[in-house]
Amino acid sequence: MSLKFSVGDLSIHRIVEQETAFFAALDLFPALPAELLAENRGWLRRAGAIDDNDTLILCFQSYVVRTPHHTILIDSCIGNDKPRPQRPKWNMKTDETYMRALKAADCSVEDIDFVMCTHLHVDHVGWNTRIENGRWVPTFPNARYIFGKTEYDYWTAQHAKAPVPPFGDSVLPLVEAKRADIVRDDFAVGDHLRILPTPGHTPGHVAFAVGRIRDDAVFLGDMMHTPLQLRYPELSPRVDVDPAQAAVTRKNFLERYCDTDTLCCTAHFPSPSTGKIRRNGNGFSCEAV
DSSP states (O other): OOOOOEEEEEEEEEEEEEEEEEEEEHHHOOOHHHHHHHHHHHHHHHHHHHHHTTTEEEEEEEEEEEEOOOOOEOOOOOOOOOOOOOOOTTTTTOOOHHHHHHHTTTOOGGGGGGGESOOOOOOTGGGGEEETTHHHHHHHHOOOOEHHHHHHHHHHHHHHOOOOOOHHHHHHHHHHHHHHEEEEEEOOOOEEEEEEESSSSSTTOHHHHOOOSSSSSEEEGGGOOOOOHHHOOOOOOOSSSSSHHHHHHHHHHHHTTTTOEEEEEEESSSTEEEEEEEEEEEEHHHHHO
């Protein structure tokens, strides 16, 4: 299995922090009939997307994208030393898996020019910061951290009502350190990276399209969590803030990139996590490259 891809004048590395059984399928998708899950169990198991207990297998990862001019990290995964009592696999984690994966990609924390967050959920911002002398400081000291304004404003309002730990320890310290840029949807990095608004999972969720002349690759974030949603784009998980909007966003995205050469890089599909969108009956599939 390759962790490196080349498309156009870009190189892309997967930085995998965890790949593990995570959500019970019928729990994550309240509208999923047991009979429909049974119909799809065979191919999901062959794809490594579900285990024998009908628990979905998810990958938690970042992507390092190298353009001719910049090194960009897309989403920063789970992080170490973060208090996450509701998630035992993430709570006060201290392993070196993520940093070893960065090193294997021939990348240091100093090399990153931009950290781009598709949204501000806990498993997409964790390595934004690290603990130093009891304070949260930027993990990537030379990077500008890019947060969409709609997303940032939403979580600012939520955090004002009740503390949102990942916002407090993985986002606000960057604002205080003056390393964050709060941007609108017309933000771009040179002529290689553009924002693609994809609301639904969260109000300001975005995808990132990269490529100088065309969309050579696109990074989906949490627009989809499992290949089952390719077959049934109307399926929205209970973790979506606006399930109806998320379903519309997902279907429009799949129609846009279906049968193109754009490499779709998912946040949570099991390895190899990437592929090209193809039509499959009334739904879609992601064919590995």
